[in-house]
Amino acid sequence: MYQVKETFYTLQGEGARAGRASVFCRFSGCNLWSGREIDRAKARCTFCDTDFIGTDGQGGGKFATAEQLAEHIASRWPTDAQHARPYVVFTGGEPLLQLDTALITALHARGFEIAVETNGTLAPPPGIDWICVSPKGANALVLTEGDELKLVYPQADAPPERFTDLGFSHFYLQPMDRTVLGDVSSQVRHATDYCLAHPQWQLSLQTHKIAGFD
Ligand SMILES: C[S@@+](CC[C@H](N)C(=O)[O-])C[C@H]1O[C@@H](n2cnc3c(N)ncnc32)[C@H](O)[C@@H]1O
Ligand SMILES: Nc1nc2[nH]cc(C(=O)O)c2c(=O)[nH]1
Numbered sequence: 001m002y003q004v005k006e007t008f009y010t011l012q013g014e015g016a017r018a019g020r021a022s023v024f025c026r027f028s029g030c031n032l033w034s035g036r037e038i039d040r041a042k043a044r045c046t047f048c049d050t051d052f053i054g055t056d057g058q059g060g061g062k063f064a065t066a067e068q069l070a071e072h073i074a075s076r077w078p079t080d081a082q083h084a085r086p087y088v089v090f091t092g093g094e095p096l097l098q099l100d101t102a103l104i105t106a107l108h109a110r111g112f113e114i115a116v117e118t119n120g121t122l123a124p125p126p127g128i129d130w131i132c133v134s135p136k137g138a139n140a141l142v143l144t145e146g147d148e149l150k151l152v153y154p155q156a157d158a159p160p161e162r163f164t165d166l167g168f169s170h171f172y173l174q175p176m177d178r179t180v181l182g183d184v185s186s187q188v189r190h191a192t193d194y195c196l197a198h199p200q201w202q203l204s205l206q207t208h209k210i211a212g213f214d
């Protein structure tokens with residue numbers, strides 16, 4: 001049984017593949033926060049910008065089999081997109097609590113390229129085509145290699161220097177959309193300054209929030 005908060009067709013807003021048409025599948029639940037505001041301050045991840053509780057969002061629900069969820073995801077991809085490889089981004093919540101080999105196989109069989117957005121604390125099943133790890137505070141990383149490392153910045157207990165030697169192809173700093181330095185725009189400036197001083201890192205702005213899409 002897969003528990004899905006929502007599924008929607010949009011452009012990837014963040015990171016190396018920003019701008020790419022994608023079906024987003026947001027799984028319910030996370031191992032670092034209950035999702036309830038009352039628990040936020042004591043959670044292992046305290047700055048989350050997402051509602052991932054339950055299965056009541058657009059295109060959400062409970063899916064009994066991998067085939068059923070894969071069919072649901074495939075139905076979101078436009079039918080006239082002959083020249084583009086179908087692309088699904090699994091996120092959450094924490095997608096590696098639920099993404100498994102059966103679902104990967106069912107989506108590959110439908111021609112999909114498969115990406116995940118993960119906090120990096122859980123081992124992934126084999127076969128994922130694009131892995132984006134976004135470290136959270138002091139929580140230990142199990143996933144120390146992948147396609148992109150996208151660090152929300154600043155985090156007092158997760159400085160960028162801790163990650164520079166890991167095995168990722170791209171390193172991004174994404175300004176935190178939650179106030180820690182007084183205002184979000186000074187956090188954007190702070191991330192910009194860090195990238196200028198440390199060119200291993202590139203700036204990831206959450207373009208969907210700027211442009212106003214999901
Ligand atoms: C909501 S998370 C879900 C996937 C996974 N649990 C994770 O943390 O990577 C999706 C992406 O949003 C980022 N994110 C969460 N809260 C954010 C915030 N307040 N500002 C900027 N990015 C944020 C995460 O770091 C992650 O890259
Ligand atoms: N457009 C868009 N791009 C995204 N990239 C990562 C997202 C996420 O919440 O995981 C996200 C999202 O929620 N919307």
Ligand code: SF4
Pocket residue numbers: 030031032033045046047048049050052092093094119136
């Ligand atoms: S790990 Fe990801 S989904 Fe979980 S609380 Fe943090 S940002 Fe949100």
Ligand SMILES: [Mg+2]
Pocket residue numbers: 049050
């Ligand atoms: Mg988001």
